[in-house]
Amino acid sequence: MVLAWIGVIAALCLILLSLAHATWRLQIAPTPSSPDARARIAALVATQLAADGCDAPTIFELGAGWGGLAARLARMPASATPCVRGYERSVVPYVVSRVFRQRAPGLTFHRHDITDAIAEVRAGDVLVCYLCPEQMRRISAALRARLGDDPVAVTLISLSFALPGFSPAETQILPSLYRARLYRYAVSPGEPQVPLS
Numbered sequence: 001m002v003l004a005w006i007g008v009i010a011a012l013c014l015i016l017l018s019l020a021h022a023t024w025r026l027q028i029a030p031t032p033s034s035p036d037a038r039a040r041i042a043a044l045v046a047t048q049l050a051a052d053g054c055d056a057p058t059i060f061e062l063g064a065g066w067g068g069l070a071a072r073l074a075r076m077p078a079s080a081t082p083c084v085r086g087y088e089r090s091v092v093p094y095v096v097s098r099v100f101r102q103r104a105p106g107l108t109f110h111r112h113d114i115t116d117a118i119a120e121v122r123a124g125d126v127l128v129c130y131l132c133p134e135q136m137r138r139i140s141a142a143l144r145a146r147l148g149d150d151p152v153a154v155t156l157i158s159l160s161f162a163l164p165g166f167s168p169a170e171t172q173i174l175p176s177l178y179r180a181r182l183y184r185y186a187v188s189p190g191e192p193q194v195p196l197s
């Protein structure tokens with residue numbers, strides 16, 4: 001009995017250590033987005049997919065955390081349901097999303113960096129994220145490189161943090177306590193890019 005308790009406590013300590021280490025390394029905790037933010041993001045994604053009329057687009061969630069937002073996006077009305085791929089580096093949220101969230105058809109989670117997702121985007125795909133300034137800088141650099149060598153036009157929707165070097169096509173302010181911003185970017189080879197500071 002005592003050994004079982006020691007095992008449980010050791011497992012809890014390992015989980016906490018893993019979460020703390022990933023938060024320190026990535027500079028962002030796996031904080032889930034709120035239900036109203038998810039509803040707004042899903043509405044923006046659905047509008048974008050309908051406007052693009054693109055065949056079989058993919059939605060990439062950059063930093064999928066516990067998988068709740070990706071699962072919400074995979075539940076969009078059948079006619080608009082695309083393939084949804086969540087990318088997450090932190091082990092504990094990744095395992096939880098694989099075990100509990102990967103149920104909807106077309107929804108998959110990957111333990112890869114967000115830059116791996118950007119290397120895979122094709123024209124008409126949609127990128128969704130809720131990250132931090134450092135990771136937004138990395139996305140900006142990766143998108144610039146992608147636009148350079150194999151030009152693609154994609155949409156990026158970001159909760160709370162702007163994409164350095166790009167001008168948003170649309171900005172919404174969420175009616176929540178923190179009045180967070182939701183940015184939509186139309187990232188294309190013709191997009192005038194502002195120099196990175």
Ligand SMILES: C[S@@+](CC[C@H](N)C(=O)[O-])C[C@H]1O[C@@H](n2cnc3c(N)ncnc32)[C@H](O)[C@@H]1O
Nearest residue numbers: 026030031032033063064065088089090113114
């Ligand atoms: C604020 S949480 C957002 C969770 C989820 N997107 C949501 O809206 O509920 C940000 C997540 O991004 C992950 N993350 C940060 N940088 C990453 C990177 N470079 N590659 C993959 N995941 C990353 C973190 O581990 C964290 O789980």
